[in-house]
Amino acid sequence: MLTEIKGLNEECGVFGIFGHKKAAEMTYYGLHALQHRGQEGAGIVTSDGEELHLHKGTGLINEVFEEGQVKGLVGSSAIGHVRYATQGGGGFENVQPLVFRSQKSSMALCHNGNLVNAFALKSQLEAQGSILSTTSDTEVVAHLIKRSGHLDLEEAIKQALGMIKGAYAFTILTEDQLFVALDPRGLRPLSLGRLGDAYVVASETCAFDLIGATYEREVKPGELIVIDKDGLRSSRFSSEIGRKLCSMEYVYFSRPDSNINGLNVHASRKVMGKQLAKEANVEADIVTGVPDSSISAAIGYSEATGIPYEIGLVKNRYVGRTFIQPSQELREQGVKMKLSPVRGIVEGKRVVMVDDSIVRGTTSRRIVTLLKEAGAKEVHVRIASPPIVNPCYYGIDTSTKGELIAANYSVEEMREQIGADSLAFLSVEGLESSVVQGDEQTHGVCNACFTGKYPTEIYPDTVNPVYKA
Template sequence: MEDSRGFDDFDSEADTLHEECGVFGIYGHPDAAAITALGMHALQHRGQEAAGIVSFDGTRFQSERHLGLVGDNFSDPATIERLKGHIAIGHTRYSTTGATILRNVQPLFAELASGGFAVAHNGNLTNGLTLRRRLVAEGAICQSTSDTEAILHLVARSRRTRFLERFIDALRQIEGGYALVSLTNKKLIGARDPLGIRPLVLGELDGHYILASETCALDIIGARFVRDIENGEVVVISEAGIESHRPFPAQPARPCIFEYVYFSRPDSVVNGRSVYGVRKAIGATLAEEAPVDADIVVPVPDSGVPAALGFAQAAGLPYELGIIRNHYVGRTFIEPTQAIRALGVRLKHSANRAVVKGKRIVLIDDSIVRGTTSVKIVQMMRDAGATEVHFRIASPPIMYPDYYGIDMPDREKLLAARMSLEEMRQFTGVDSLAFVSVDGLYRSLGEKNGRNAAQPQFTDHYFTGDYPTTLTDLMGERTAQLSLLAEAG
């Protein structure tokens, strides 16, 4: 879903991870757009910079795409009234490569020879740049800088007869991690990449089928969870009901393990596992692997809360809210500008001095990316009077960048990739530092023997360097760079 401007254009200063987007779709409901807007509210955590809905009323397609939050753009009854129809899809977006612009806001829509077609995409195509260059060379006129647009072109250019065959023909040409929700004048179509890296679920509301990134989007509208869309599966929802297609060779699923560590909402169930339960289990595993003599356990809110609860319970230590998060900062501060970021920690987090002063604390966070935010939070605890600060991280060290839909810096900017554990401890200014092990993370997910090196159960390359697919665009850039160096020599 990210802008296809290359792999080196990530925000050079950000110290948090972002999942690019959430998708939602419903078929056959008279209030399709209103329900889609509600579902998008539940998926707001997956992207806060833009939102869009496309609907179909039996005659015409309607589209509303806006910069900003779902609530700021889709709470007006007049907006929903313009989105008439019984089929709708929606998208919440996070931009990773510079300013969000309206032409990149999804769902993207095009009039094809077979009729209108809209698509919303969560993830990232690892051959998106390669496809785009080929399509442009062949005469395609691109209206956005999003890799998602390549899917529209591939469907339009397919020589297959039936639309579903054209759609599957396009899927066979794309690589990477993706969950797609698409709309035609007759069908709602969902697709999940062959490894199931990005999540997608099927729900049902009063006999009407729903597709969504997470189960929390079903809960908000009172829908029933039916099942996960399986890896490599394409589902087609129409008047005839629902049908399933499996156009790819069968292979074991490898869902993104970071959905459990950080991205999914705690009340979601991902691939049959409670996100909240997994995060608590990770905390318990941390207490087992890296015990510490301390007085209280303090989470870095909000993502560190479940793991801190698990750690405290397993260690027999009091759990205290030593850091208070301000939930009313205002969305202006999500914009990736340096002036705002410089204030970010103080604006979003405050020390609870009465709890922290004079205490040896165990600080629990979900991850360390660059480490700059960690340094500020640790210093905040010191300034509040903590006598000792022991840092425990509910994920293994992030050693490698991601190319499947996570906003992550280049490897040389990842703290764990350029420092030893002791160097990281000194850099963050803590008395002790420990990460949950890769095996411990797997055990927390119910894999009793930890990670199976021969057949990993999850996509975990950010910790291990084991990328599950070919990184076509990245390899192409490296080949071009090597070629230039050879010519220069």
Template structure:
């Protein structure tokens, strides 16, 4: 299967927006292009940009990577002073062109473009309710549910309508909404999905991660608060707090795997967090070995932290082929055993005759780990100890991460020893929940850890 050559966890999407009224020197469409390019890791199925010139909204979107969808010859007509963009993986709605975002629609007060990162757990319920009121749906995404909700409250000011929508919507969302003359960012009441605010001189930028701000030369101002609506227009920036819960549920997998290492989310630098996870893993599980390697790239920072704490050398034992994209042709049945080798290859001169500690961020189904370990044995490694910089993933995510069904999660079906035997490692260790919180320097009231604990912060 195709997913044999992919990471077993997939994020849904990333969003980027810019408001640059009066800044003729800023090409907002190209700025959005670079912002999305910086967020490409968050979604590789489709991409799109919508631009407003104050009179109407133009849209360019399609299936594929940012560079495949948005090219010099088709971006030149996207003139305006604000833009929103989106890169997508599908968790709600099929991976087809009609579901690509941003969605652009007409309602009582004009045109609106909408981009969404996350997942509404009550999307189907809302869709049925809206359909009874006469709503017509052209896509299968929960983003269109948000659009129809917004239209239902169109008699109100847009920010007030969004506040009403937030009462109805349950789940995880970071939303960018653009009218002909206004840019709005919305974050769910628990802050499950990330969203931050930056400035580009006197222009404003909104993005899923701070790394996208860095890419376009913007200065980080702050994270959008959970439950906050940020409105940017000719009057400047203003904020409405639609919800103010006493606790948070930031997705812990943003820090473990999804976000770029150079991003800082809600006060935590991702690279430092991963490095500290590796250090804590060594404190909990110190193993006699010759060297430490990682499963690149998300395991690398944790492997460096482990090596530092354990006093062992870190080596690149696995080389990643970064030119095998997510849109690579599906392997035939005969190619399945070669699947992982398309993406990773063991460096025999590094691992042969060595006792190896291999660090990865997670084990989901276990099939990829099994193939990598066999690859290392074929290259001559004499011992392979696998250490995981997160607790066992036992429960599926319903908030915008495409995990397997619960019955497919290996840690739900097997204990640690059975998993070790299945993947073929000499030993297997996970970081503890307490150790993870200690490494991230926050407690359990800061994170959503439902994939480990089954404690879902929003009722499913």
């Protein structure tokens, strides 16, 4: 059996605003909308034109920012971050934004993604005399910027971005400028908007909706945007090589009310569910989705098959995070605390349980058990994504094949392990047809976790050992 480890977790979320008198408040609300992307830490940096002001901490955004702390962050520009630890691990020192101060100016950075060559770059920097104060790969970029030798900060940032490899959406704030950059493959989502005369940038458009901003456009892969008192200007630090947006943004990470690369997430998940029904229909009485990210796909599956959609599982939204290391028995109880089967709906029924993905299989097994304990006659598991058989090096916490059930067992063996009456996955072709709308060059997706075809070099000899396959 596979070792019990952490499951699939979200990316981080970044937010930035320039030219708004309530920059800190807008950033606070923007981060609330992005809270699903990271629950381990949060922070905001503002600029009043002369000085950067920082507050950050571990925990949820409303835990980090108590009453009065947001108002203490003065200034008309700000960047913020919600964090899920990937490269570098947890700890307060790794909570972003990271702030670097010098005699002439200061700089704050927020980063969503993972740099696959960070380990090698850290070794080079240390050999040249740099002292790193965190274990985050984000700090590497600050050192590269400062060591570039360019007096012009924009050129220094471009040079630094040209040296890093992997997935990244950056917001960089100085006393008088906001810089925004997306990696050449566009692996991470990043959108630009307006709020009155202010410019806004966020990992997802749901943050714009919360603060009343209007969507302008996607930040382009390989683009560097500079925003200051003179407005916005755009340039490129990399040539166009074709977008490879992480397909798990559509499958799992992003909120259903967000639009990612021009496609609504809820709509794309419904299409995945309909395609899954075409590929893996089964006779059943009801369809149910695992809350929350699988509900859209379950509705699509129901519409395509004509099998009624029902709420067969209810999520308890008031279960807080646990800081104990539970026994296996308590882990089982934890699933019951978070999810409850609706006995009156599933009892005596043949149930199609739609979920977004299977990583280790442990959660799927527990949910199948819950449904059968509630009297379900049959439980047919349908997964609205292909089997995850390869590690992700771009910011998702699946770093080795040993963590992935689909990399070690056949579909039939997986079915036996989770206790389902049948198990089927969406094909890679079915997923791509659901989310690639239009030109592959601008709307292509990264399916490396399903296919092993990585859009960048991985540097197997120099990558941090924890991320080796």
